[in-house]
Amino acid sequence: MKITNIESFVLKSKLDKPFFFSQWSYSERSICLVKITTDEGFVGWGEGYGPATIIDEGIKFLKPLIIGKDPIENETIWYEMYRKTLDFARRGVLMASVSALDIAIWDLKGKILDLPVYKMLGGKHRDRVQPYATGLYFSKSKSLSDELVIEAKNYLNDGFKAIKMKVGLSLEEDIHNLKCVREAIGDEIKLMVDANHAYSLREALELSRLMEPYKISWFEEPISPEFYTQYRELREKTSIPIAAGECEYLRFGFHQLLENRSVDILQLDIGACGGITESKRIASLAATYGVEVIPHTWGSGISFNVALHFIANLEPMPGRLYNPDFYMEYDRTENPIRESITSPSIKFENGFINIPSEPGLGLKVNENIILKYQEK
Numbered sequence: 443m444k445i446t447n448i449e450s451f452v453l454k455s456k457l458d459k460p461f462f463f464s465q466w467s468y469s470e471r472s473i474c475l476v477k478i479t480t481d482e483g484f485v486g487w488g489e490g491y492g493p494a495t496i497i498d499e500g501i502k503f504l505k506p507l508i509i510g511k512d513p514i515e516n517e518t519i520w521y522e523m524y525r526k527t528l529d530f531a532r533r534g535v536l537m538a539s540v541s542a543l544d545i546a547i548w549d550l551k552g553k554i555l556d557l558p559v560y561k562m563l564g565g566k567h568r569d570r571v572q573p574y575a576t577g578l579y580f581s582k583s584k585s586l587s588d589e590l591v592i593e594a595k596n597y598l599n600d601g602f603k604a605i606k607m608k609v610g611l612s613l614e615e616d617i618h619n620l621k622c623v624r625e626a627i628g629d630e631i632k633l634m635v636d637a638n639h640a641y642s643l644r645e646a647l648e649l650s651r652l653m654e655p656y657k658i659s660w661f662e663e664p665i666s667p668e669f670y671t672q673y674r675e676l677r678e679k680t681s682i683p684i685a686a687g688e689c690e691y692l693r694f695g696f697h698q699l700l701e702n703r704s705v706d707i708l709q710l711d712i713g714a715c716g717g718i719t720e721s722k723r724i725a726s727l728a729a730t731y732g733v734e735v736i737p738h739t740w741g742s743g744i745s746f747n748v749a750l751h752f753i754a755n756l757e758p759m760p761g762r763l764y765n766p767d768f769y770m771e772y773d774r775t776e777n778p779i780r781e782s783i784t785s786p787s788i789k790f791e792n793g794f795i796n797i798p799s800e801p802g803l804g805l806k807v808n809e810n811i812i813l814k815y816q817e818k
């Protein structure tokens with residue numbers, strides 16, 4: 443069987459209410475999808491994480507390397523893309539294009555072999571994952587902390603047992619917002635904070651000390667992703683677990699985070715770091731260092747299902763009779779594209795989401811709805 447066509451789609455949607463975090467604001471959401479078709483009519487879908495229009499250009503650049511290839515041989519296709527872009531794309535957005543294509547090939551292969559992705563990865567260690575709500579971004583509101591409390595309570599009403607909020611405005615504002623949210627949700631709910639690398643080591647250390655009384659499950663991207671040894675220094679000086687990895691690429695990049703003992707939790711983004719093929723290798727590498735993996739997940743139902751299959755396959759580490767639930771990021775910010783283009787819709791019941799069992803990624807993409815969001 444041969445791959446005969448590759449099409450990419452940039453989808454955009456304006457937001458009713460812009461929101462921001464420590465680095466920039468969102469007034470629209472955009473995603474890049476890719477569709478791969480074979481000579482026998484099989485179709486696979488993928489999605490990259492990063493600037494959609496640039497990922498789209500990257501896919502067009504990589505297309506000639508893939509046309510004519512057998513989708514069952516996904517690792518050799520991955521290697522071809524990697525070698526041909528190595529000189530100028532060991533990090534960054536072209537790797538997101540590689541990732542999107544790799545994901546589409548896994549979906550395609552699963553449909554051809556009539557197997558869900560988790561089975562092709564080697565099987566599932568769990569039937570369900572526990573999503574945590576990603577939200578609690580900033581707004582220009584004068585009563586931001588009141589808004590955050592209302593939003594956090596809504597997540598509890600939806601059934602979430604874990605919530606992640608943004609920090610990175612200033613140490614004073616962060617602590618005020620954190621105190622308000624923690625008091626509102628009580629001590630039983632897991633609460634994580636994400637600075638999106640807004641702080642220097644000195645500031646991150648000070649914030650960590652201020653946050654310690656508030657039972658924080660992890661401090662995500664406290665400092666710039668380049669400062670591997672500063673991460674380590676922070677880890678050694680705080681009791682709060684440190685998480686990072688959404689700005690890292692390939693097993694070689696993640697090796698830096700691991701070898702420097704920079705993190706307690708590794709947050710690879712499957713749609714950016716090298717796709718499912720490379721993410722499986724990064725998870726094996728993390729296991730050799732005894733570091734937990736909880737993927738960064740952002741985008742449409744395609745990225746969501748990719749993470750479901752991947753997390754299903756992650757080994758419990760260390761294994762024990764009663765293994766803890768595995769967490770999965772579930773973005774709850776406004777994004778009309780997120781769930782409307784794929785079916786079945788995400789079913790969040792009693793605090794958990796089940797692993798899909800249909801072939802490939804286990805979803806259908808509605809191309810009529812894609813046209814609605816596509817740039818003209």
Ligand code: MG
Pocket residue numbers: 636638662663688738
């Ligand atoms: Mg983050």
